[in-house]
Amino acid sequence: SYVLTQPPSVSVAPGQTARITCGGNNIGSKSVHWYQQKPGQAPVLVVYDDSDRPSGIPERFSGSNSGNTATLTISRVEAGDEADYYCQVWDSSSDHPGVFGGGTKLTVL
Amino acid sequence: QVQLVQSGAEVKKPGASVKVSCKASGYTFTSYDINWVRQATGQGLEWMGWMNPNSGNTGYAQKFQGRVTMTRNTSISTAYMELSSLRSEDTAVYYCARALWLHAFDIWGQGTMVTVSS
Numbered sequence: 001s002y003v004l005t006q007p008p009s010v011s012v013a014p015g016q017t018a019r020i021t022c023g024g025n026n027i028g029s030k031s032v033h034w035y036q037q038k039p040g041q042a043p044v045l046v047v048y049d050d051s052d053r054p055s056g057i058p059e060r061f062s063g064s065n066s067g068n069t070a071t072l073t074i075s076r077v078e079a080g081d082e083a084d085y086y087c088q089v090w091d092s093s094s095d096h097p098g099v100f101g102g103g104t105k106l107t108v109l
Numbered sequence: 110q111v112q113l114v115q116s117g118a119e120v121k122k123p124g125a126s127v128k129v130s131c132k133a134s135g136y137t138f139t140s141y142d143i144n145w146v147r148q149a150t151g152q153g154l155e156w157m158g159w160m161n162p163n164s165g166n167t168g169y170a171q172k173f174q175g176r177v178t179m180t181r182n183t184s185i186s187t188a189y190m191e192l193s194s195l196r197s198e199d200t201a202v203y204y205c206a207r208a209l210w211l212h213a214f215d216i217w218g219q220g221t222m223v224t225v226s227s
Contacts, residue, residue, distance in 0.1 A: 001171075035211040037155075043154065044202055044222055048213035086154050090212035095171050098144060098156030098212070 002091040004101035011107045018074040020104045022087030025068060030089045032070040034063060037103075038083045046085075047072060074106070082108045111135035113205050113218035120224045126193040129221045131205035138186035139163040142208040145179065145190045147201040148220075155201075159208065160188060195225045 005023040012018040023033060032050050035043035045054050047063040050070065060075045074081055087101040116130040131143065145157040147189035158169035160179040167179045178191045197213055203221045 031211050031213075032147050033211070035214075037154075042217040043206075043214070044217070045213055045215050048209065048215070054215060087152075088213070096156075096172075097168065098146075098159065098170070100146075100154040100156060103153040 001094050001096040002099045004087055004099055005108050006101040008103045009105045011109055012077050014077055014107045018077050018106055020072045020085050022070040022101050027068055027070050028066045031058055032065050033088045034072045035086045036083045071076055077108055082106055111216055113216055115205060115218040115221045118222040121195050123196055123225055123227055125195050126191060127187055127223050128191040129203050131188040131218050133186045139183055144206045144208050144214060146204045146206060149201040151196040197225050200225045
């Protein structure tokens with residue numbers, strides 16, 4: 001089945017830019033979605049279809065996807081952005097179409 | 110508002126079955142697939158399967174084939190996930206999630222803690 005690889009952790013100072021990567025074989029040909037999960041809470045969709053934002057998600061959250069890497073970018077990071085972030089794709093050709101990355105813990109220093 | 114509300118926490122013995130419900134409100138239940146995702150304590154998200162509430166069609170991750178059954182009752186806008194032959198490794202929070210047409214999960218239930226312990 002398809003594999004998504006994320007770094008376990010990313011650290012950034014407040015006001016700086018955080019970039020969280022999601023690697024997969026030719027992931028640029030797939031739609032990538034990103035979720036934010038804070039402790040004890042359900043995940044929240046923050047970016048879908050590579051770079052679109054659901055209503056209510058700040059413009060500080062953006063995404064890109066090309067080649068073998070998709071990236072979630074969080075600009076002007078705030079303390080409240082500290083959370084786990086997961087990428088996800090749907091691999092229609094697989095018998096296991098729903099795939100999540102392993103997650104990245106974003107720490108705001 | 111659009112929401113999914115799940116049933117409460119469960120404690121089960123090894124070998125038993127558990128059935129978790131997920132009640133939809135604020136939208137047309139039959140218009141969006143429901144997916145189930147679980148998360149063991151301190152671990153990542155694990156996709157389990159999907160169900161089309163309109164047709165009842167389902168698709169399960171191979172890991173759960175033969176142990177999981179996803180059903181629905183359209184008259185009460187509720188989806189169900191039943192997992193059988195429970196073992197300690199099935200201890201986790203189970204989430205239902207609504208899927209957009211791109212299979213992005215835009216609405217999540219609050220989660221149901223299932224504990225498997227003798």
